[in-house]
Amino acid sequence: MLKIHSWALALALAVPSFGLAGEIVVQGQGSVEQAPDMATITLGSQFAAKQADDALDQVSEATATVLATLTELGVEAKDVQTSGLYLNPVWDDSYNRHGGRNIRGYSAGNTVHIRVRDLEKLGGLLDQVVEDGANTFNGLSFGLQDSTDAKNEARRRAVADARAKAELYAEAAGVSLGKIIELTDRVTSSPQPMFMERSAMVMSDAVPIAEGEVSTSARVTITFEIAE
Numbered sequence: 001m002l003k004i005h006s007w008a009l010a011l012a013l014a015v016p017s018f019g020l021a022g023e024i025v026v027q028g029q030g031s032v033e034q035a036p037d038m039a040t041i042t043l044g045s046q047f048a049a050k051q052a053d054d055a056l057d058q059v060s061e062a063t064a065t066v067l068a069t070l071t072e073l074g075v076e077a078k079d080v081q082t083s084g085l086y087l088n089p090v091w092d093d094s095y096n097r098h099g100g101r102n103i104r105g106y107s108a109g110n111t112v113h114i115r116v117r118d119l120e121k122l123g124g125l126l127d128q129v130v131e132d133g134a135n136t137f138n139g140l141s142f143g144l145q146d147s148t149d150a151k152n153e154a155r156r157r158a159v160a161d162a163r164a165k166a167e168l169y170a171e172a173a174g175v176s177l178g179k180i181i182e183l184t185d186r187v188t189s190s191p192q193p194m195f196m197e198r199s200a201m202v203m204s205d206a207v208p209i210a211e212g213e214v215s216t217s218a219r220v221t222i223t224f225e226i227a228e
Contacts, residue, residue: 022225022226023225024166024170024226026162026224027162028158028159028219029218029219029220030154030156030157030159030160030161030217031215031217032154032157033214033216034213035214036142036211036212036213036214037144038115038144039142040113040115040116040140041116041126042138042140043111043136043138044063044112044134044135044136045059045062045063045109045110045134046107046108047107047108048090048106048107049105050104051105051106052087054106056087056108059108063110063133065132065133066129066134067080067082069128070114070129074118075114075115075116075125079114079116080113080115081113082113083112083113084111085110086110087107087108088106088107090106117145119211143214144214147189150189150216151216153216154187154216154217155185155218157218158185158218159183159222162220162221162222166224176226177226178225180225181224182222183221183223186219188217188218189214189215
């Protein structure tokens, strides 16, 4: 009458507990690290002006220039998405005769999400879009264009990890490991996000980028039958 749990994925072994008869339940984890082949950038333009339409015009002009530059650099339309257009009043510290704060201008901006599939162009692309009017930068992350192989290999390693634990527990308990009754899994990717200030981007040469590695992990929970 034995049921063994392995909850600590980062450890080779976990403290077992006893419960349902005839089963051994273990968790296993596997991961694959590899160089990324794609980057995702989030940047935009923000401008302030006395009149609302002037602020919007500046944002529109900068955005149009940035989009044209992306096309010239070979970024496909499917890899570019604009979002988050906004227009907000800029309040003054003074108050009008009705007790409300005065508006001294307007701030407008938007956001552009860009997928860069040629990482050799990434540094130069960042440098160019800043010159063209992108003055807000909200993040850079690396990933894989096709993570299927990495996910499958992570799953294999997770299953092997779980089976090794189950075999060890069965041996230690003096029982034989039977067939698999149930298996569930969960796969995640860690793209290593990077955040940079605009001042760090404005350089005479292309912005230096360290790509690092992308980690793809799988976690499995397997229930084994204890053989008679």
